Amino acid sequence: MECIKIKTSKRNELIDITSEIQAIVSKSKIKEGICVVYCPHTTAGITINENADPDVKSDILNRLGAIVPENENYSHSEGNSDAHIKSALIGNNQTLIVSDGKLQLGSWGGIFFSEFDGPRQRQVLVQLIKQ
């Protein structure tokens, strides 16, 4: 298992970690298999989406904020229930396909660490499985 360290700078933020994950795949020399990207935090997650136009990131974060408002008479006393709920909706893990030694992300796909309760020091765990 590999571990990537991330420093987030905002409360809500999508950070592209595609190159770090591909570097782990390349180092492993695995040609065919899968790659599990896992966020071991319950107020953040992992999502896959367009890595070309940064407006896509802000549209995703803004709409998530409308679906799950920050203040909504939540019971959890830490004041970050919205972050827990966003994590549940987006997911804290994604499974990618490795073929020909490369993550098969399509033309526009990027892997994003999804911070919902930053800024914080975070980790991402990566496990590769050979076919």
Add this chain to the structure above:
Amino acid sequence: MECIKIKTSKRNELIDITSEIQAIVSKSKIKEGICVVYCPHTTAGITINENADPDVKSDILNRLGAIVPENENYSHSEGNSDAHIKSALIGNNQTLIVSDGKLQLGSWGGIFFSEFDGPRQRQVLVQLIKQ
């Protein structure tokens, strides 16, 4: 493949199944690999979130209920369309990382069977893959 049986007691309920899943991992003696947790029902799901403060569970369920109301002029005649939609949003499967013989859940992560149309008898399927 292993199968866990669960009896739910409410229409909407998050049930912590972390210890049952870890027991399957421990029995397998796999040190490095992944663990797929799969809900073979279309009105329930699997989610990963905080297992410390039970208020987090109720905040997640309450907000899901606001996003997907129980009664909303749905077409499906069985009266549980909200449960199908919640299952699609939360997901019916999660892939966890096993390292050093343990599920790598972080400090607060728990695995929850997510009932959206209970009470019912349910199953959870578990498949382990060695690295």
Add this chain to the structure above:
Amino acid sequence: MECIKIKTSKRNELIDITSEIQAIVSKSKIKEGICVVYCPHTTAGITINENADPDVKSDILNRLGAIVPENENYSHSEGNSDAHIKSALIGNNQTLIVSDGKLQLGSWGGIFFSEFDGPRQRQVLVQLIKQ
């Protein structure tokens, strides 16, 4: 890795691809393992839900459209931000369990390609891992 080609016909559409995925599993002769189904597009996804009553599909799509409206002052200039956000919520990959040579979907589970910005030519990638 296998690749399935799909032609969608509407802007929002769920297309059952269960039989195509099971055919790939059967051809592989794998008895125990997992099957990763991956959508390499950022305005579509993969979801698992009921494949019996088609009203479930329309209820899911209609509610998703209410949660993520098509026109909402998004920043992304291509006019398909709703599709990117729906993809992030539904997910672009699902991991299924193969046991006894069959996808373990339960009584009503089907695998659906989830189009949110059609009609388009699309692909689905499939990677099998033997236990």
